[in-house]
Amino acid sequence: MTTIKFDYSPLTKFVHENELPEIQKMVTACDDELRHKTGAGKDFIGYVDLPVEYDHEEFDRIKKAAAKIRQDSEVFVAIGIGGSYLGARMACDFLNLNYGNWQKDHEGPIVLFAGNSISGTYLQEILDLIGDKSFSINVISKSGTTTEPSIAFRVLKKKLVDKYGKEEAAKRIYATTDKAKGALKTEADAEGYEEFVVPDAIGGRYSVMSAVGLLPIAVAGGDIDKLMEGFAAGREAYSNPDLSQNEAYQYAALRNILMRKGYNVEILENYEPSLQYLGEWWKQLAGESEGKDQKGIYPSSANFSTDLHSLGQYIQEGQRFLFETVVMVDHPKYDVEIPVEEEDLDGLKYLEGKNMNYVNEQAYRGVVIAHTDGGVPVMTIHIDQQDEFTLGQLVYFFEIAIGISGYLNGINPFNQPGVEDYKRNMFALLGKPGFEEQTNEIKQREGDFF
Ligand SMILES: O=P(O)(O)OC[C@H]1O[C@](O)(CO)[C@@H](O)[C@@H]1O
Numbered sequence: 001m002t003t004i005k006f007d008y009s010p011l012t013k014f015v016h017e018n019e020l021p022e023i024q025k026m027v028t029a030c031d032d033e034l035r036h037k038t039g040a041g042k043d044f045i046g047y048v049d050l051p052v053e054y055d056h057e058e059f060d061r062i063k064k065a066a067a068k069i070r071q072d073s074e075v076f077v078a079i080g081i082g083g084s085y086l087g088a089r090m091a092c093d094f095l096n097l098n099y100g101n102w103q104k105d106h107e108g109p110i111v112l113f114a115g116n117s118i119s120g121t122y123l124q125e126i127l128d129l130i131g132d133k134s135f136s137i138n139v140i141s142k143s144g145t146t147t148e149p150s151i152a153f154r155v156l157k158k159k160l161v162d163k164y165g166k167e168e169a170a171k172r173i174y175a176t177t178d179k180a181k182g183a184l185k186t187e188a189d190a191e192g193y194e195e196f197v198v199p200d201a202i203g204g205r206y207s208v209m210s211a212v213g214l215l216p217i218a219v220a221g222g223d224i225d226k227l228m229e230g231f232a233a234g235r236e237a238y239s240n241p242d243l244s245q246n247e248a249y250q251y252a253a254l255r256n257i258l259m260r261k262g263y264n265v266e267i268l269e270n271y272e273p274s275l276q277y278l279g280e281w282w283k284q285l286a287g288e289s290e291g292k293d294q295k296g297i298y299p300s301s302a303n304f305s306t307d308l309h310s311l312g313q314y315i316q317e318g319q320r321f322l323f324e325t326v327v328m329v330d331h332p333k334y335d336v337e338i339p340v341e342e343e344d345l346d347g348l349k350y351l352e353g354k355n356m357n358y359v360n361e362q363a364y365r366g367v368v369i370a371h372t373d374g375g376v377p378v379m380t381i382h383i384d385q386q387d388e389f390t391l392g393q394l395v396y397f398f399e400i401a402i403g404i405s406g407y408l409n410g411i412n413p414f415n416q417p418g419v420e421d422y423k424r425n426m427f428a429l430l431g432k433p434g435f436e437e438q439t440n441e442i443k444q445r446e447g448d449f450f
Contacts, residue, residue: 002237003384004393006247008254010368014323014377015257023253023408024243030407031241031249034400039407041414046201047399050209051232051392058196059224062211065174065194066218070108073172074133077126077156078216079115080140081148082284084176084198087208087395088140088216089113090281091227093274094391096333097220109135111220114156115149123152127159135160136172138219140212142198144182147426153184176211203414205285206399209392223388230392237393238400248397251379252405255323258377259297259409263323267315268301270327271360274386276303278327282398289402289413296409305363316374323377327394328364331385332357 008015033039034048046053069076078088092111114126137160139153160169175188176196188195196211198204207213209231218224238248255266266286268279279301290296302311304326315322335355338348351359368378381397383390406413428438429446 002233002393003390004237004247004397005382006251006379007382008250008379010372010378011254013372014261014263015254019257020243020250020253023257026408027243027249027253027404028241030404033407034403040412041203044201044203044206044414045403046199047203047206047209048403049235050199050202051228051235051396054210054228055197055199058211059214059228061194062196062215062218063224065196066215069136069174069219070221072134073109073136075112075130075135076109076138076216076219077112077114077130077135078138078140078219079113079149079152079156080176080212081116081146082288083204083207084140084142084146084149084212085113085116086205086277086281086284087213090277091208091213091217091222091391092220093277094386095217095220095222095388096274096386097217097222108221109219111216115139115152118148118151123155127155130159136174138174138176138215139184140176140198140216141182141184142178142204142207142212144177144184144186147423150183174215176215203416205288206414208281208395226388227392230389230394231396232392233389234393234396234400238396248401249404251325251381251397252401252408254379255297255325256405256408258323262321263297263377264321265298265300265323267322267324268299268327269304269307269324270329271304271364272329272332272386273303273306275327275329276301278394279303285398285402286405288416288419289406290409290411292411292415292418295411304367305360308363308367315371315376320375324371324379326364326368326378326380328380328382329384329386330382332360333386 030039034045037045078085097111112126112129114123137153137156139149141149157169157173160172164172170191170193173191173193174196175184175193176198177184177188179197179200196215198207198210198212202210209228214224214227217227238246240246241249243249243253268282270276270278283299283301286297286299291298315324335357337353337355338351340352368380371378381394383394403413424435424438425442428435428442431439
């Protein structure tokens with residue numbers, strides 16, 4: 001059973017009906033590489049079977065740790081960046097757990113995210129928000145050496161130790177990292193933090209359904225059993241290499257077909273503000289997977305109708321290299337009726353008694369028609385509702401689609417060599433031990449830039 005429906009009917013103007021069947025052979029070959037782990041990046045394809053092959057003992061420990069944190073902490077800070085941050089943040093927003101946590105009668109801690117930038121202002125605000133409240137920390141880093149979370153962890157750990165003393169602080173620190181290596185692993189072992197593992201075969205941006213995402217989601221109040229059920233339903237639904245039977249593969253194939261026609265930028269869109277971080281999570285998944293060897297679709301995102309009043313003009317009439325993928329919630333959690341007024345001073349009489357979701361739906365329909373007319377291909381992923389089961393499926397939909405899509409484009413969707421370049425320069429500028437040669441080199445070049 002799937003609660004997701006992929007609709008590409010508006011593409012008739014852009015994609016000829018023979019194009020999907022014609023790409024089938026390539027899709028079958030990519031599917032074979034992915035399922036049999038024979039393609040590029042084969043050591044990081046663990047996510048394909050993760051819905052059924054995960055550590056059940058650890059899964060239970062995650063639930064226990066979450067229950068403890070929900071009981072002994074008013075604030076919970078998840079520290080991480082990229083794949084060690086975006087999935088949990090996306091899921092908490094998607095499940096509408098974030099604002100709920102600020103409500104007075106809400107059970108469980110306020111969930112905050114740190115270590116996702118190098119901003120002292122942001123971190124100071126987190127420290128101020130925590131104030132005198134009881135709190136716990138989940139530091140998440142696969143490598144265990146990433147600068148942003150390491151700095152935030154140091155700072156927040158100090159606050160924890162100042163408040164509780166070293167021994168109690170150690171009981172409030174949860175470390176999610178590699179099973180054997182990295183600075184975080186070394187520290188967690190030495191200090192006795194409870195540890196959770198990022199499996200070797202799961203890359204950061206494919207890790208939301210491992211302890212990386214599951215602990216913060218469970219602490220926020222998400223039902224991770226249902227999430228895993230949905231993830232497994234996704235695996236079931238998107239396992240057939242036959243394009244006519246696999247909507248995730250249809251999406252992967254169509255975005256490649258569009259890219260080859262010069263549609264090089266994809267905008268992931270939503271009509272629910274709580275899906276904003278779905279776009280952020282997806283941008284890392286797609287961008288870090290596909291943008292290499294001077295190839296790949298540039299992933300961007302937009303939130304409608306908000307951005308129709310900013311980006312809408314460009315999408316309608318700017319350069320024609322864009323295509324859009326909408327994630328549309330068919331049954332939003334709440335609805336609000338537009339009230340009746342005696343006079344019609346604001347000109348809204350024609351909407352009286354109608355619901356906002358109805359108006360939102362008409363906005364979506366109007367946009368699909370207008371953008372199609374304006375030369376922008378639009379596809380839609382309809383999701384039934386914003387619940388854990390649907391989210392699990394949606395994560396699988398995107399993860400499997402991006403794997404296939406990368407292979408279709410002849411790249412390795414599971415590495416990210418390009419992210420090291422800026423880090424090397426930053427470490428050289430900061431004088432990190434081991435970077436002495438690069439420091440000399442970059443100091444000589446600095447003047448050309450600043
Ligand atoms: O979990 P880590 O090792 O701290 O990495 C965080 C993120 O940084 C990157 O390695 C990029 O630098 C991403 O691939 C990853 O998701």
